[in-house]
Amino acid sequence: MLYAQGPSKWPEVPEWWSYSLLREVEACPRQWALWNAIYPRIWTAHGYPKRPYIASLQGRVIHASVNEIIRFLRRCNCQSSTDPQIPSLLKEIGGYSSVIRRNILREREYFENNPRSVDYTEHVFNTLKNRVHEIREQVQTLITRVAFLGGNTMPWTGAEHTGLGTTALGIDSYSEVFIQYPEKRLRGITDLIVASASNCELIDLKTGLSHDWHVEQLWFYNLLWNYDRKVNPFKKEVSRMALYYQHGIVDIQVPTPVELAEFESRVLQRITLATAGLRQCLPYAKIDYKLCKYCGVRHLCDEYWRSWLQQKIDQPTNIMHDFELLIVEPRGSLSCKCEVIASNVLHDGTSVLLRLPRNIGEIERGQTIRVLDIFMSQSTEDSSTPILQAGVQSEFFAVD
């Protein structure tokens, strides 16, 4: 059982901001700070250990595989994603499935010494391996959407590369391009830039559902591209922006220079506010019942466990809940009587029977624990005592 204790050192306020960082800090400064702080009592790695989630890992594997394959096909001077030679070219790197399996293994590396995932890693990655066929179809769909793959880079018409370094982009397609706006300390990695003599396209590949913020993210990349004098020394303007999903392509209106300037000023204001939230001696906890319920570090956030907040979380009783519990009487290694300290479905002081699916380590009388994602049912022997039935997805943390 890990400890639900705050960090020994909070992270520094970021000097550079990406779009995803801004969204994370805006959602809740405390959450970002908890994820990125130092926990020597738990492990030596940076940040709080994450749990493996199949859906997000699948998205990361698809993303990494698509980018790897596009980069490889570009090196092969393969001009089109519908080129019939693609399957034979890909044999050199083992084909689609090998690329996907390699990326699954890369994702797994993070979880090898991760103390939070010991009980889940095997199950999650076996599930992922069984989905290689499905992932392959998703990878192929996204690659087919990228019509032009590139190769044979040409400089922009009339432009001299001499003296500008090797980072300047020419006429070609580029995957995972790092771009930045140094004067404002903004940066990001855009999935794809497709440049022809007359056009410059910014494309982002999306593996999940569409969200409004995807559009704003492309505007952010447009801003970076406009001011990055290393990759875009000739000040080429973006002529097309698009989001490529599994379900289709969504073209986004390219902002005018005035709209982009207004957007920049809004982004900078938002960064000022986000920075203020992080600079507080305890980073600001932005309580939002819907977000908090799914927050991966909520067991570390004392605000989340306040009784008044728990009572505001309105959820049906037949789903998983979180509880802060006082151990009253351990009964072997797989069950114990407890008293509720905080919960959104039971009053403080309610007696419950906690049933565990596995040995979670020593449990002592008088100890306080936080339990995430557990089902509640009524005891058959004594209908007044609710039973908290832990499943494979449940997590347990010792508060003291």
Ligand code: SF4
């Ligand atoms: S539980 Fe809520 S308030 Fe606390 S860190 Fe998570 S999102 Fe922020």
